[in-house]
Amino acid sequence: MMVPLSWYMVLSLAVFTIGMMGFLSRKNVIIMFMSIELMLNAVNINLISLSHYLQDLRGHILAFFVIAVAAAEAAIGLAIVIALFRNKATAHVDEINEMKG
């Protein structure tokens, strides 16, 4: 007996929601980056399960590119965190308020 496709989609949705929750509520900028990785992984779960159930490999290719972009994003994001930490000596987003946003 096969697991229905909708279960995978609900799992992916749950992980995406948790990642979004973490991104919107946490103070530490590194945990916010980890939440972004969580959301990208949720999308990958969805793509690969759809690709399995629709018998098509385009989902795998797309997930492959998502992983490549996630690696690039992590490198650049962490470089920004290092630059920020060097200039401000903080990693908390509520203490970075130069732009008065």
Place this chain on the structure above:
Amino acid sequence: MISIGFFAYFAFAIVVLSLLVITRRNPVHSVLWMLLLFFHIAGLYLMLNAEFMAAIQVIVYAGGILVLFLFVVLLMNLREEMTISKYTGYGLTGFTFALGLFVVVFMALRSFVAAPPGQYTVDLIQKETHIKILGKLLYTQFLYPFEIASLILLVAIIGAIVLAKRRLKS
């Protein structure tokens, strides 16, 4: 029956581990829970007959990105982190928005209609092996996106060096 059991375990573990990732106070603990989370996601990919994706999930995410995260976490001041509140003042707003997104997309999922199945059946993939089919597709039909991905990685390398380099005071 056994696949449902496996899925139940993996789904439960993935949800619990992602909750642990976003709620731990110590970022090092978050990174380590995330390592376990990535292994579980790789196990889920194995259930979906995507061996190569499971392998690069472990190699790229667990082996590459998380090590990068650990390096940066160790640069921070963890003593201060232990004493102050974890959440910004907008925690409740974020929770509400995330819950709203969950409800809206969950309702939308009920009207999902699957497209007609394509040509890559499980038998074909098992006969040809996953990596071979994926490689063929990447170097023929998806050649331009593949090249663009390499360009993105080049931009990331240069960008990371430029951003993290210490500026010399002259």
